[in-house]
Amino acid sequence: MLDSAAKVLTRLGVRDTAVDASPVDVGSGGMAIEERLARLGRIVTAVGATFGAVVGPDGNRIWLVDEQGAPIDSLTVIAMVLDGLRARGIAGPLAVPFTVPNSLTSYASELGFTPIRTQANVANMMQVSDGQRAVVAANGRNALSFPDLHPGPDAMATLVHLISAQALSDLSVSTRVASLPAFTLAHREVSVAWERRAQLMRVLNSHPDRSDEGDIDGVVFGEGYERAVVVPDDDRPVFRVMAEGEGPVAAASLADEIEHLVASAAQ
Template sequence: MPDVNTLDPANLHAIFKAYDVRGTVGDQIDEPLARRIGGAFVSITGAPTVVVGHDMRPSSPGLAAAFAEGAAGAGADVVMIGLASTDQLYFASGHLGHAGAMFTASHNPAAYNGIKMCRPGAAPIGAESGLMEIRDAVATEVVGEKTGTITETDVLADYADHLLSLAPVRGRRLKVVVDAGNGMAGLTAPAVFERLGDAVELIEMYFELDGTFPNHEANPIEPANLVDLQQRVLAEQADIGLAFDGDADRCFLVDERGALVSPSTLTALIAARELAREPGATIIHNLITSRSVEQVVAELGGTPVRTRVGHSFIKATMAETDAIFGGEHSGHFYFRDFWRADSGMLAALHAMAALASTERPLSDLMAEYVRFASSGEINSTVEDQSAVLATLEREWSAASGVAIDHLDGLTVSHEDWWFNVRASNTEPLLRLNAEGSDAATMERIRDDVLNVIRSDQ
């Protein structure tokens, strides 16, 4: 590989994204850069102590160690928690009261790595809350008046205990298939499930920690990566299947028939459980979750609040409204009692707890929350995104009975359907989500919008 300068401003602008740092190892991210980011992180946040975790990617331990050296060199004490899921790092940040840094590229392929950073209490750091200031501070090596200490601790047991205190699983015995995708759920799932004892029969899939992802990509939002789990659930006659992404902060469900459960449906279920615990509470949902979420929350006496896509917006709105729970259609679920952070494992425990408390199969339990037909997210490569959005708005604003808003991209709503089109933050893509009162309505709206989006392709 030719010599690279990861500190080049063009590279820094490329890898500092809206919510995290992410790029390919060697040419975009390396240990010297991680060391600089550690110093810059301490300089910008003023954190006296930083907790650092990492996933199972081959490059992660070295990058985490380099970040720790930079943070200590800037004067902060560093607490290393070693191998961890992202929600385990958030737990450590909240439980210990320290700022945090997690080395992971989540669901990205093996060549990638990255950093998710937070303030004490798992408060997010994104483009609008300090991340770009950290980027700009990387250019200058930060040297503190003293060198901080670097120590190690293990929070896995405390993490598992805390999750089970929030969503205990009691009732009938469940047969559960878990596909860890060779990601960090291979570490966290055993710690959680062993505490459930005979309440659950766990069937493991791809629990070996392997950042090369030898079986399939650890990205459960792609249907192809769920096929193995669906087949295993059917073969084992299991009650439920759980699929986690690489850093285990997202979870997707498969029911006993091998069918995928929409994250919007799981959002509605968890909202109902949280509202039973705290009647009248506020529930956050992003604007591409199913309309059924808003309906369920309102029917149960809660207050639904709609927000933009993205964890920093969800967390900020949760803080403003003291919401008890928030859900995104991408499989992220946020809990007030988990420092408003997202946890795929906690979402899974809620689903298991609801299932164990009834004799009904998961498909039947979830059916009451499935009220509309959804397209799922459809991506289209579009160079002039603004022009296409303007065309869509011009054509649809004349339609009868529609309302238009720009909370995040373009949303057009009708009594019987809605669609949202928004631009990607990092790629020349437009993302379409559509929903209708029935499949035929959804398909008509979906196809009409796609015809405009893809008219020049």
Template sequence: TRLARVSTLVRTSGSHLGVVFDPDGETLRVVDDTGHVLTDEECLLAMVTLVTEARPEARLALPVAVSREAERIAAANGATIAWAKLSTAHLMEVAGSGGIDFATSGAGGYLWPDFLPAADAVATMAKVLDLLATTGRTLSSVVVGLPSVHVAHETVSTPWERKGTVMRTTMEQAQDKELVLVDGIKVLHADGWALVLPDPEEPLTHVWAEGGSEGGARALAQEYVGRIRAALVADTDR
């Protein structure tokens, strides 16, 4: 594969990093100086680390489904977060609203509003090289220090006419919890969070959950899946 070839080239040439651009020119995959191909989650956290180390008190635009580890890294360096919806259009709107230093979709697309409030793979490569030079870091040293992330995703078949019931029930059951209502309903728990979000195009409800372990994330996601199914059954019985 192209990624495997680039990984080998990085190792044999002693390069600082390698990149593989997607044909759309907006997204990319990154290879660190050891030849390790970063996952989208690793790349997101590495970007947050580099941006906030290079620019203390930076302001980042991130989608509400991003790992809480991104929040922790940002907070540790004095940065703040502007939450965005999962839609690319809304992320671009937030990125272009002013005062945003960096934004990402979390899926390989990175936005640098001081250049362009839209994902640009070539600009990202240049920015990463600049951030590595500014911080004096190697990309592998950043990746090695990243925390583990445990996020689970589930979907629940939901008739269009009952999506409102699902969201109303979720709100009622989370009255004692802190909520983020930028996109869907994100319920904050002591050891993680759950996001309930109706699909805009399909008769589905998405559930994302993050926990302290893979099992914890799956269990929390399944808990909300169970709540949604129970709400649908109760609504049918009325």
């Protein structure tokens, strides 16, 4: 994959500097992603790069830092890709799971995209994006796909789109990021034993404050820009809580409230 990536970047006229260009897992048995991004940020500023990227070993996920070495959150990366596509006159269906905040789908709508909600699992997102002929599918966790290319998440395709978007802009990456809306999302986790997951989902789905958002593999509380989602993690015995609000304080407060609700229900 690395040789192919180098050839693609060369054809795009990109002068790249490879750092740790080996298939080492991110955050599992190796350097945590925060450490990698901090190190990458120092290198980016030292060499004067336009931005830096970390690609996961599976080729699915991508993390970015701007030219000042500051990490760019995953939701903003989605917005940057959409912004770049729109600058090239491209829009259409956007497949995103219900875990992605309404603030991002609202921004996508303003750009001319049509957000389509999917379940949180990648298989459903891929199926829906293919059936709806989505231009982009994004899970909100550093993985984007472009179904016209192929249905699965593709970090290198994402990188190419980001490079194309930057080539069309006279602004630095950090300035472009600052011009985008703030997509505030507070995260919490609640430990839940594997054998308790099904029972907890039944309890949460019967909660009087639950919002009905159709056939999803999680639970939603609230609506609009004061909304929290709860979803069981696929790989670990935890339930993830993600809350959006009118600013970081409101999002954190709602996340704490729902975290307490889930923890109490899990006992």
